[in-house]
Amino acid sequence: MKILIGQKNCLKKYSKYMKKKIQLSNSEKKALNELKSLSIQIKKYNDAYHKYDKPIISDHKFDELIKKNNELEKKFPYLRLKTSPNEYVGSKVLNKFSKINHKLPMLSLGNAFNENDLIEFIKRIKKFLKNEKIILEFSCEPKIDGLSINLTYKEGVLISAATRGDGLIGENVTENIKTIKNIPQKINTNNFPSLIEIRGEIFLEKKDFILLNSKLDDKEKFSNPRNAAAGSIRQLDINITKARPLKFVTHGVGFISKEYLSLKKLYNDMSLWGFAPSKYLKFSTKLKEMLRYHSDLNLKRSLINYDIDGIVFKLNDIELQKRLGFVGKNPRWAIAYKFESVKAFTKINSIDLQIGRTGAITPVARLEPVNIGGVVVSNATLHNFDEINNKDIRENDIVEIQRAGDVIPQILRVSKKLSKRNKAYKHPVNCPICDSILIKDEDGVIYRCLNYYKCKAQIIERLIHFVSKKAFNIDGMGEQQIKLFWNRKFIKNASDIFNIDKFKNEIIELEGWGKLSYNNLINNIEKSKSINIEKFIYALGIRFVGETTSQILSKYFDSIESLIKSAKNIKELEDIDGLGPKVIKSISEFIDNKDNIDEIRKIASNCQVIKRKEKFTKSIFNNKTVIFTGKLNEMSREEAKKRALDLGAKIASSISKNTDYLIYGENAGSKLNKAKELKISTLSEKKWLSMI
Ligand SMILES: [Zn+2]
CATH class of the missing domain: 1.10.287.610 (Helix hairpin bin)
Structure with a gap:
């Protein structure tokens, strides 16, 4: 004592x-x-x-x-x-867990939901490689529904273990991981790389999950083995982690200080080092075989003693993987073919309306809670009013629900036999919050409240978006807190969040708060102030400007002021590769509004906005603006753009005096002429290939 x-x-x-x-x-x-x-x-x-x-x-x-x-x-x-x-x-x-930067990002896989998606995936690879006849070999392995983990070994010693987190930065769970028996802490073999990130999944076997839950009170029970594994790892008391029979299976590497040409060879070596991949691992060059592998394991699923939710196919050839690279957050060379989701019947208690941050009205079915594959489901999305009409969905109906992965469950159909039918559902005419008349979008599907600046629901949704994980990422500030502060008039605009300390005493006195919570919140707000420019742009919640567009914009604008200026000169936005007319219109409209500019400047004045790190390469194309035109013979257009980006170039879509190089293939038309007129360097495909 x-x-x-x-x-x-x-x-x-x-x-x-x-x-x-x-x-x-x-x-x-x-x-x-x-x-x-x-x-x-x-x-x-x-x-x-x-x-x-x-x-x-x-x-x-x-x-x-x-x-x-x-x-x-x-x-x-x-x-x-x-x-x-x-x-x-x-x-x-x-204390919460400390943070760890992954050496290479932990990205997520794109999904396939049916045979056709898989066929398209393979087609896309061949198209990118501009080689229809190439024989591609894929690894096939079950996708375990567990907690992704990144183990870093230096000179054969486990130096850190981190959760996936946001893909770039994870939580440091090294001490907890050390309690897992089949994770080696030291590797003595000669050919072990001096630095390597081993990637894999932590999971609980089904029987251990059931046993664990049987020992917990109802309130403490985990809804599925995945949550149980995550909850067991994220323990500050290591003894709890130790008491849980967690297991590890590897499914690849991140950074590795050694060259491998094929996954087969890599997996083989990994087994020798003590990291066994799935025992179901197979390699195949035939689509038929891959499909059979998928359906076989789907049938065996209930017999396998851990949860799997699909099959992962990865290209075996690592050189090709590198050429293919990534599209957004997903590798072009791997895909997760999900198993068919689980279904159940339940009753619709009511149909509620949700208003998004851009005013779109989405109907949501509130359901009699039902357990589907171990997860209790009580809401299902109805997407839009056409869907309600087409499926003739009414309140009180008995419906068949489908749940696939982490996606919000869907309603498949109404069971007219089981339902006592109400009157047909009528879509609303007015916004349920601000009473404005709802207008149908151009595409004729989505109803929208156009009262963008005054509709309370939209304002609150935008504030929630502003603090969300992919935006300012303010821990401890979510829907609940935003609504509370808004109702109390502590915040009106996003910039008010940075001056919330004006209401220190009021907040401490709030039910459920106190000094500790208040101080935590202030610390988290303080931390959020240092923000990357792409997250800043994303946080503004401009319609059509999601993560990908924000990333694209961040490459072209190195400050918030330069973005603001661009709205006055649409040409500048039009020049950027990857922005469509809808996006451009939306951005320029948003920034054309004086109140918006004032608010953006207010937010920026409270923050330290971090410029995108320029990728520095020694290439002649580094930091140059490049345009491709005409038909390329040696490389697909997509691969050419990727190569240029890798060399540090910016890709533009139309010629201007800011263009540095025009690279042309066959049948190059007006762009080539215009480039010559403007005396811009032009490169033939052959010349370009000789320079990269
Ligand atoms: Zn409204």
């Missing part, structure tokens, strides 16, 4: 008490009982929060209990219990 510093004068009394040589007074007895009760309560609440990620008491109330406990311990130090919260509440328990 620890003795609090500065209270050594109590030592005598304390040791006498411990030896039961002194009699406790009534007030001391009362204090002791209270301390006992507090320690039990605090432990329960602390566990709920940290072990199970399910708080059952507000931070404020928790703070009060801690305060009470500390007051008593201060008054009667010799009564401090072995189970005192101060033995564990403190830096260790309250």
Whole structure:
């Protein structure tokens, strides 16, 4: 037991008490009982929060209990219990995990949902490689539904383990990972790379999942093995992780300081190093075989002792993988062919309307909760009102629901036999929040509230978007907090978030808050202020400007001011490769509005906006603006663009005085003439190939 510093004068009394040589007074007895009760309560609440990620008491109330406990311990130090919260509440328990940068990003795979998607995937590869006849070999392995992990080994020693996180930065769970028996901490073989990131999945076997859940209270139970694995790894108390029979299976590498030509050879070596890939791993060059592999494992699924949700196919040839690279966040050379989702019947209790940040109205079915494949489902998306009409969906209907992966469940059909039918559903005429008349989009499917700047629902959705993970990523600020602060008039615009400390006292007094929560929030807001320009652009919530477009824009504008200026000169936006007319119109309309500009500047003045790191290459094309035109013979247009980007170039779509090089293939038309007129360097395909 620890003795609090500065209270050594109590030592005598304390040791006498411990030896039961002194009699406790009534007030001391009362204090002791209270301390006992507090320690039990605090432990329960602390566990709920940290072990199970399910708080059952507000931070404020928790703070009060801690305060009470500390007051008593201060008054009667010799009564401090072995189970005192101060033995564990403190830096260790309250600290979150530290962060780790992955050496190479942990990207996600594109999905295939049917045979045709897989065929298209292979076609796309051949088209990119401009080689229809090439024989491609793929690895086939089951996709385990677990927690992705990145293990870094340096000189044969496990130096860190991190969760996927946002793909670039994960949580440091090294100590927890070390408790997993089939993850080697040291590798002594000669040919082990000096630096390597081993990627794989942490999972629980089905029987272990059921056993674990049977020991937990209803409130603590995990909805599926994946959550259980994640919950078991993200434990600040390593002993809990240790007690859970977690397993690891590898499915590849990130950074590796050694060249491999094929996945086959890599997997082979990995097995020798002690990282066994799936025992179902196979290689195939035939589509038929790959499809059979998929259907075979789908049938065997219930017999395999862990959850799998599809098959991953990866190109075996690593040189080709490098050529293909990535599109957005997904590699072009791998795909996850998902198993068919799970279905169930349930009742629609009501059809609610959701209003998005751009005013789109989406109907949502509130369902009688139903367990589909281990997950309790209580909402299903209805996409739009046409879908309701086409499927003739009505409130109170019994419907068949389908759930696929993490996607919001869908309604497949109405069972007219089982349903007692209500009146047909009528789509709304007015916005349910601001009462504006709803207008159908040009595509004739989506209804929209056009009251963009005044509709409360849209404003709040935009604020939620602003703080969300892919935008400013303010931990502890989500839908609930935004709504609360908005209703209390603490925030009106996004920029107000950075001045929330004006309401310090009011926030601390709020139900469920307190000093600790307030300070955490302020710290998190402070952290968010240093932000990459692409996330800043994304956070603005401009219609059609998602992650990919924000990334594209960030390559062309190195400051928020230069983006603002571009709206006055649409030509500049039109020159950027990858922006369509709808996007350009939306951006320029948004920035043409004075209130928007003021708000953008206010936000920017509170932040440190980080320029995109220029990729520096020694290539002549580094930082040059390049345009391709005409038909290329040696390389697909897509691969040519990728190569240019890899060399640090920017790709434009129309010629201007800012263009540095025009690379032309066969039948190059007006662009080539215009380039010559403007005295821009032109390169034939052959010349270009000789330069890269
Ligand atoms: Zn509205």
